[in-house]
Amino acid sequence: MKISDVIKILNGKLVAGGESDREVGAIVANDLMSDVLLTDSDDILLLTSLASDQAVRTANIVGAAAVVVHNAKPLPATMCQVADTLGIPLISSPLAKFDACVKLYLAREAEGKGE
Amino acid sequence: MSDYQPKILSGGEHRSDDEIMADYGVSEDSPLVIMELLQRFHVKDIMRSRNIISLTRENTLREAKELMRDNKISGLPILEGKRLFGMVSMNQIIKALEGGWLDDPCQQHMSTSLVVLEEDIPVSIALKYFHNYTFGRFPVLNKEHEFVGILSQRDITSALLKELTSEISKLEGKTEAAVVEQRPVENVKSEWVIPYYSLRQFVIVRNDLANAGKAANEIKRMLKEAGVNSKIVRKVAVAAYELEINVCIHSLGGSLTIVLDTHKVTIIAKDNGPGIKDVDWACQDGTSTANDWIRSMGFGAGMGLSNCKRVADTFNIKSVVPTGTTVICEFNLSA
Numbered sequence: 001m002k003i004s005d006v007i008k009i010l011n012g013k014l015v016a017g018g019e020s021d022r023e024v025g026a027i028v029a030n031d032l033m034s035d036v037l038l039t040d041s042d043d044i045l046l047l048t049s050l051a052s053d054q055a056v057r058t059a060n061i062v063g064a065a066a067v068v069v070h071n072a073k074p075l076p077a078t079m080c081q082v083a084d085t086l087g088i089p090l091i092s093s094p095l096a097k098f099d100a101c102v103k104l105y106l107a108r109e110a111e112g113k114g115e
Numbered sequence: 116m117s118d119y120q121p122k123i124l125s126g127g128e129h130r131s132d133d134e135i136m137a138d139y140g141v142s143e144d145s146p147l148v149i150m151e152l153l154q155r156f157h158v159k160d161i162m163r164s165r166n167i168i169s170l171t172r173e174n175t176l177r178e179a180k181e182l183m184r185d186n187k188i189s190g191l192p193i194l195e196g197k198r199l200f201g202m203v204s205m206n207q208i209i210k211a212l213e214g215g216w217l218d219d220p221c222q223q224h225m226s227t228s229l230v231v232l233e234e235d236i237p238v239s240i241a242l243k244y245f246h247n248y249t250f251g252r253f254p255v256l257n258k259e260h261e262f263v264g265i266l267s268q269r270d271i272t273s274a275l276l277k278e279l280t281s282e283i284s285k286l287e288g289k290t291e292a293a294v295v296e297q298r299p300v301e302n303v304k305s306e307w308v309i310p311y312y313s314l315r316q317f318v319i320v321r322n323d324l325a326n327a328g329k330a331a332n333e334i335k336r337m338l339k340e341a342g343v344n345s346k347i348v349r350k351v352a353v354a355a356y357e358l359e360i361n362v363c364i365h366s367l368g369g370s371l372t373i374v375l376d377t378h379k380v381t382i383i384a385k386d387n388g389p390g391i392k393d394v395d396w397a398c399q400d401g402t403s404t405a406n407d408w409i410r411s412m413g414f415g416a417g418m419g420l421s422n423c424k425r426v427a428d429t430f431n432i433k434s435v436v437p438t439g440t441t442v443i444c445e446f447n448l449s450a
Contacts, residue, residue, distance in 0.1 A: 034418030050413045057328035061352045
């Protein structure tokens with residue numbers, strides 16, 4: 001699953017960070033940044049309701065492929081600037097976190113990689 | 116004696132919190148220091164002197180009028196001891212002058228349907244009350260429903276201006292210091308990749324969450340450039356990030372220093388107080404003194420120090436109250 005696929009599946013919009021054709025690894029849905037920092041996987045897709053600079057900075061520390069903020073939550077201008085600076089694709093999705101997780105899981109399952 | 120208890124209203128908002136705060140120019144894009152101040156300050160921290168001029172129910176409206184005139188105030192609480200029974204405002208005085216009942220006792224004409232604030236609520240909530248009601252001031256009660264003072268919008272403005280002035284002075288001072296301290300140390304070449312060791316120090320400003328994490332991200336970039344193994348880079352970056360956030364949200368400010376030599380990477384987080392009373396407690400998972408505002412930013416779950424311990428090969432912490440805390444994490448490059 002590539003970032004472009006994630007955008008389609010979540011009916012999302014790339015808001016900042018630049019386009020990327022990177023493959024997405026594990027999917028992590030979490031609002032607690034200390035938990036995210038403990039993730040061992042590479043190229044994670046971070047789903048969060050935390051619309052702040054720290055979500056993007058945390059994603060960069062763990063080498064995340066992209067950050068998705070759900071519920072079409074307004075994204076602060078500074079968050080977009082940090083995403084652009086660090087080159088982390090920042091995606092806004094109108095879906096609720098649970099619905100986004102289900103859609104991604106089903107898409108993964110269809111790919112034969114459900115996890 | 117009447118058994119009157121004033122109403123303590125906890126809501127009354129007819130608009131969303133975001134809309135109300137937007138009226139005050141406060142939004143998600145506001146500087147984080149403003150958001151933090153609105154949450155950190157409570158009504159009891161900023162309300163006017165507790166030596167409030169008051170009357171009892173038996174005093175007349177004429178006495179109230181004279182007190183208000185002499186003290187240039189527009190309202191008086193009516194008290195018995197610490198118990199609030201009502202308020203007399205200019206409105207009641209004007210009506211008494213028109214109706215000719217200035218010599219009636221206050222209890223016959225005072226407002227008894229009062230909206231009061233509790234002294235422990237954050238200033239952000241108090242602002243919403245000022246928006247939702249037309250009152251220029253609110254009586255403040257403690258948990259025992261005893262009268263403790265009066266809060267006006269002026270109190271809020273004065274307190275915020277005073278604190279902001281202090282915060283901005285600190286930020287300006289720290290910015291200048293940061294420029295100096297980020298220069299490469301003496302006898303070290305300007306580039307990061309050098310034969311023996313290199314060192315770089317970042318200044319961390321208290322409560323400056325807008326910039327917190329920048330140093331850790333820069334450390335990650337530097338280590339990658341230096342060709343350090345990516346797994347080690349990630350561990351160092353995680354510890355640096357947690358320590359940077361800790362210094363930012365829990366201390367009075369401090370610094371984050373990274374030293375790279377041929378065998379290991381060392382991260383040193385040093386703050387200027389107030390120190391940790393019980394270090395063992397602070398290092399446990401899930402223990403934290405963070406407030407709701409910090410938690411709303413995705414931190415303060417009490418994982419910071421234990422995360423550092425997990426990723427570092429050696430972890431040392433020393434804390435002295437009130438001098439400050441120093442944490443040193445080492446990462447072996449041969450791991």
